[in-house]
Amino acid sequence: MKRLVVRLAAFIILATIADVSLAGINNLCSYRFLWPADDAKPGMNLVELKALSIETSKIVDTPLGKAEAQIIDLSMGNGDKVARAQLLKIQGRDDVLIFVTETLQDITVPTGNYESPAFALPALRPDRSLSELLNFKIETFATPTARPVPTTGPVVMFSRKFETLILSPLDNFMSAMQSPVSGEWRCGFGGLIEKIPAGTKSQFILVSGQGINHTFLKWGELVQKWHGHKTADPYADVAMSRLGYWTDNGSYYYYRTEPGKTYSQTLLAVKAYADAQGIPYGYFQLDSWWYPKAEIKLKSSHDRGGFLLWEPIPEFFPEGLAEFQKQLGLPLVAHNRYCSDQSPYCQKYGCTLSKGDKREGAYPLDPAFWDEIMDNAVKYGVTVYEQDWLYTHMEMIPWMRSGLHNAESWYDAMADAAQKRGLTMQLCMASPEFFMQNLKHPNETHARTSHDYKGGLPKAFFWPPFHKVGLFAYAVGLWPFKDNFQSTAGQRPTYNILPEANPFGEALIAALSGGPVGPSDKIGASDAALILRTCRKDGILLKPDRPATPIDIMFLYNKSNIVGGKKPWIVTTESAHEAGKTVYLAATNLWPAQMYEPFLTFEEAGISGKHLVYDYLTGKYLISSDRLNFGFMPLEKTFYYVLCPLFPNGMAVVGETGKFITLSRKRFPSVVLEKDTLALAIAGVPGEVIALKLYSPRMPKLVFPLDRSVRISSLGQNLYEFTLTIPGSGKSELRIE
Template structure:
């Protein structure tokens, strides 16, 4: 039975379908060549290894991803207590393997001497010598070797043919590791027991291209759990420009001299209003609630350090000395919704008399709430106070500090289940921060987890490769499981600090908006950079962003001598716009200036607009980087679909994403005219630029006033200035 690729996957796979193991039995034969075996606890902290002798066809079956050809494994020893079955999916080039524990594995037989206590072991595939994996720690940092992790692990070669290996359930207790030249995937070693009937599925997904591999694997994962990707504007955090106070922001554990936090942030809002910077929300970080190490104010560098090392939360309520009238009154004065930070709770927290907690271990003295109603209480309060996004931070740290979460196959999942359900009942969404890879994948089960941090805390003045490379690579994992990646805050101006001064605010802003996620500066009073921030949004603060996060091109995963290059896109009725940014992270390696469209994954020709130079390049099949570029500077390009019989739209040249679906609700070309529907705010002024061989004519159909138009013959650029008179306008430009 030939495998049939699903319609959503087919478009990305046609070009290399000949490589994929598509015929019945090819994927299971591929696995057999890797000499698979089952590993399991055998008592006294040791592992028993039993080879899989064969897989025998067992007819057809149904899976959450559609029909499949089933196989039953024959083990070399029969009395193992584990059975193995597999399925070649018909609608995806994937193989799923289930390990079922027919008998309970009691505590006496478990041991934590191994990272993988039970699972599948096999040879590492020689045809895929390169690896991309994600560390089992906060923010899921990428690695080019196999590191202990819940997964996924991508094996690939220099042609970017690949196989992705990951768990397909029980993500929090999954674990993968290298064992010499072998590879293990199964359950983590801290489990104290495994119940009878427990089944752990693994998936092997065959694809080509690094970004494409994550996209394809993500389609399968989301279909398996019936998760729809959140809309680009589904919550206030991912929809609007916001103001942040977390680590890296100027007002992190710091206020203006002589002011409370409330007064400081209200001053920030007043200044933003005067500058016409339309913040849509404010974020409150861990300074806003009392912790064990608070002294008088809970702010300042000494208190921050003690909070970082020790300070569990005592209450998740506003400190009265910082917000005398509470968070609800502050939100009302601000006139904006809030995103609010949460961390772990201390063992001496104020809730223990009313809710059950389990104590953790270590100097931070953590305690974990085991009752669902605790999260119901938190989210109910949050909604009343004006909080719309709950930011759960220190996720991986809590996982490590609370053995209770790691010792059973269900405790961790119940934790995240309860959090998600409670927030959903209040109409709230959640941001994961400091999540490990298992938590990324677990989010595929929750419709209201919309965003996740994919890089470490922002530190102005530090080498940019520390943040930008992990951010854009781990964004592939976030996007695959249906989450919008969050880079973290940034300073939009130079000179806000003497130490940790931001010297590349333009690049920080650019990489933020290209993420398709949140854009959240954390500037000092007097330093909010209005012209720069307005490159990211409309007059009302709605972000003008691409359809998907910018991710590294495939070439970035092997040796290269060009700029660190990322790409994203916007699909329209006249074709796909691509946005390409190259960052000079390693100046000594920058030798190759040209990148062919084929290396970018772009088919066909495009007009190439240099955003930095404000002009089009001559070639239509490649981009040409500048000969010189300062360290951490960017070269930024827009690849514009060319219309043969109508003007070609560059879009808004003063915005980083010149054509965003938040602005251009429709685009169509017919009869020598380009027609468009625009969205915005009454009174908003727009400049649109087109490229045309001769001067076109612009005509407003509705919703706007034509202010001016001009045509420059040398550049063939036609500019139109409009003032919107309503929230929606229609315009056409043509001959």
């Protein structure tokens, strides 16, 4: 298999050629630069530019380290210079190439088509071997697709051997565009921009590697480093760190209360019920029902238009929202949508309008608008601000796409106002450019990466796109949110025709995501035991080290977002400790049951070595080093396995099987093998009972503690269970030989 690298042979070749065909990225792609033949007709009849002059081997500083720079003046056939390109090769790396281009002439009219850029700086053609594609549509939730469509996010090109090449914008995220034309990716700006002045710079990055997950995360590490951004802490805010109760679309109380009760009374009753059941909610989410909206005529539930005020409807909270929050005793996550053109904010702050769009939206232009919104959030006890309908803003309001920095200024004003007040943010209904723009803001912690929860519909409609977009989100530093779910079957939320039939799978997928976990049950309908598999007794979520993502073969065999493939839908994540890495694997036979290979090799899953494979549903295990057979898989049933490495002393730690993430760092901060002694640090709530499962070929010996505070039980088949109660310090330790 040929090594997949980015080599700048063009550094040598360009010095001796006049035209810039630039077929210099060895084995991966060719690239060139295109400009409109007629400046009055941008985007049409693009012609290939020529190299007028070349400066080679210049060393420049970049956020990724020192780079060798090649600077090329690009001209039309008549000799007119129209652009300058700088190609950056990071020293010591052959897997990264950065294009920095600058226009030298004005583009004074739009192309008239948002998806058609005025020029291509550069235009990239992948090698034929990179025949497969993962792409993200410019629409709500950045729908993943295997087809070449215009995108504002990364384009993932790969071979059937998983040689991978990723192309993406590196800046100007809210206006950048990558559009496929005849097998070539044309990189530029959205075609509705009215003027691109001379001196405008654009940046695109090309990253290669082996494996889709590996290369995607490498790409994310590079673009984060370029912008000085870091992946959000998995416990960064209350939504990320604690179990929460959700009231958004798909929940039982979405635009519905208990009969005869206000929303305030209903939610306080939810809290009282949860307390009685021992369900430790750490916050409540308020969706769009809580503030007044304009009425529009779409003949659907969407007859609710944009917000009039971001203030509570008095009838819903007679005591006021701030007082309700005090009575609840928990912080709030609060939803917002787009602004109505009837809103008083338009008179106060001035608005740009949707101009004939049936949703009748607007955007207040004065940044002081966001100060008022975020001040309200603080006043109401909100700690996480949820901005929904993000793509709608872009698609509905022409101003957003008409200027190079218009959308950026809108988005940055919102994020900056939240950050100044210590608020974190959730992104919802985001198209790819919003995921990318997050790189410029440290207070965005998570994003919804699936469509609104519809419990009874096939999981094929939701889980594959959730996991694919979740990989994109995590690469740029955001944790994915699955959306709310019902913990028992048979509930009938407001707009769901079919009730949830797989609550176990929903709870599991939420826990494996590493993002928020949000039950949304009716009073009296919660499965407390199932919900508590996601968290500690105090509501602290028990998470894996990263979000569960599809194993690489899913991108070949399960391309569709609405039907299953030849393999079950398989995602993995892990908990890595000093003693070894434990892998969590979920597999589901998705609708319409097209799967015919109910097995997986360790190589396909990226796992090596001998592992104990623990079946979470049956409590049985096998020891294998090469293959996992699922057996008969009923439609839409989720199978779950914990793959535990066998240590040199013959032991394997399964962990706390009463929880989905059996070796989460919030429960087991460290697992260390000291010669033949296994040392585990344990954390929890004082009085919480912990049961740890361990495999050992011989009867294990507890060497600490020796005070009989730990009970050891044999479960048969060389499985043992250690049961202890967390002391007042919240910390404990086991040492086992």
